[in-house]
Amino acid sequence: MxxxxxxxxxxxxxxxxxxxxxxxxxxxxxxxxxxxxxxxKQIMMQILTPEARSRLANLRLTRPDFVEQIELQLIQLAQMGRVRSKITDEQLKELLKRVAGKKREIKISRK
Structure with a gap:
């Protein structure tokens, strides 16, 4: 060589x-x-009802980042012991409204 x-x-x-x-x-x-x-997934199964998990799964299709943020918040609440029972679909709706409401809305008006 x-x-x-x-x-x-x-x-x-x-x-x-x-x-x-x-x-x-x-x-x-x-x-x-x-x-x-x-x-x-295991934690989410423990803290969410099947209907609430279904809602998050549907929402994940359109807003995956938002759902990721919500899941992390729910897991943190569960780890701190602030989730006493399973979160229902109605409770999840309220949480989603509160979190989504924090977002700034941008209005564009044409004259």
Whole structure:
């Protein structure tokens, strides 16, 4: 083997190892994300009625960021012990109205 071939071979091995390492890191991150998602689903099943979960699932289709924010707030409330019983669909509606009401409305009027 010439020096050039040896350098190419070493460089190729380095690139392959780097790619494998990146793939393993990405896989580990994906597993962590899935595990967190499963924990979140379990908590939501404990604190929401089926109707309320259905409402959030429907809302997630149009406003995923908003639903994510609501879920995190509900989980925090549950972890602090402020959720005594399952949250019903009506209670969730009220919560959604309050949180959505905080958002600024932008009006554009044409003259």
């Amino acid at each position: 010439t020096d050039l071939e040896e350098i190419r071979r070493k460089k190729m091995l380095e690139l392959q190892q780097k790619a494998q390492q990146q793939a393993m890191e990405a896989e580990a991150q994906e597993q962590m994300r899935q595990q967190l998602e499963m924990q979140k």
